[in-house]
């Protein structure tokens with residue numbers, strides 16, 4: 001007997017018929033003698049609908065009240081799935097995030113899980129029940145509803161698997177695993193059988209939307225065995241996300257090409273070149289809760305320098321406003337921005353032992369006449385910022401150049 005956490009995304013929960021389908025799958029695992037905890041998302045489109053509704057009332061919704069509204073989507077699906085399970089003869093009980101004692105900090109809309117008091121869940125599991133927990137939500141110490149950021153149900157699933165020391169956390173979605181790149185852009189993309197936590201983390205933070213970044217961090221930290229599978233197929237092992245030793249010896253140098261369209265680049269020009277300037281620029285940006293990605297500071301000329309970084313495109317205007325007050329404060333010349341950029345990254349642990357991957361990547365892009373705007377690297381990743389119009393081309397040529405095409 002194993003303890004399995006299964007997370008079903010919005011598409012898998014998208015209609016009564018699909019919810020019954022999920023119930024059948026859960027029942028199968030239960031009948032095989034396993035204990036099952038199910039984590040669900042809201043029905044597809046529902047969270048977007050709730051956010052839009054909130055914005056119709058208030059252009060910038062109050063963060064606490066927004067969480068009250070958008071956490072309702074998952075409250076609907078836990079109840080519906082339990083009904084479907086009971087109809088299929090499976091004893092089940094629903095839990096909201098608060099009822100499951102998923103305790104978070106009080107950063108509304110982006111809360112972090114601090115602790116899960118799982119005694120009640122365990123008691124129900126031991127009495128033979130399937131436990132169905134609302135993804136994406138928790139409560140803070142004062143009992144306020146909180147949510148974990150878009151896509152946060154993945155993190156709920158992994159966190160519960162860690163708290164319950166589950167044997168496996170299965171993320172059911174509308175694709176059958178993690179691919180070398182998005183098959184909608186490159187039809188030759190292949191499903192990976194295995195990927196390391198580190199690679200998955202880079203893929204997720206470089207734009208691959210299969211798993212929420214935080215869930216991968218969590219899984220790596222607590223060594224949760226994580227698997228991505230399709231909820232629409234009965235066969236298939238999906239993709240196992242694991243520690244590096246689990247990978248085969250003959251691994252490819254590059255495991256995948258990730259990309260993100262939603263990038264924006266900002267530059268503070270004519271910054272006085274003196275100690276503390278990076279902090280003076282990025283401190284207020286961090287205080288405004290804006291995530292910064294690539295950062296470049298140029299060589300100084302005549303006592304000034306240029307300072308560039310990227311943010312998510314949705315935070316472009318907000319960042320510009322923050323920088324404008326910084327500019328006045330530090331006496332910089334000008335803020336320039338470009339929100340028509342994208343990021344393309346090659347990811348692979350094999351890079352560690354193979355020099356020259358970066359230059360190969362730059363050569364391939366040069367041959368296509370693609371101008372690189374920014375570069376950043378880590379041990380297992382090379383990322384470039386490009387003009388948005390080059391995204392598809394860059395992904396396609398890199399996928400081919402690194403030998404990832406099928407067949």
Ligand code: ASP
Pocket residue numbers: 009010041042047048073135136149150151152153154
């Ligand atoms: N329903 C939430 C969202 O759409 C959480 C999730 O699906 O993981 O972002």
Ligand code: MG
Pocket residue numbers: 009151154210212
């Ligand atoms: Mg998701």
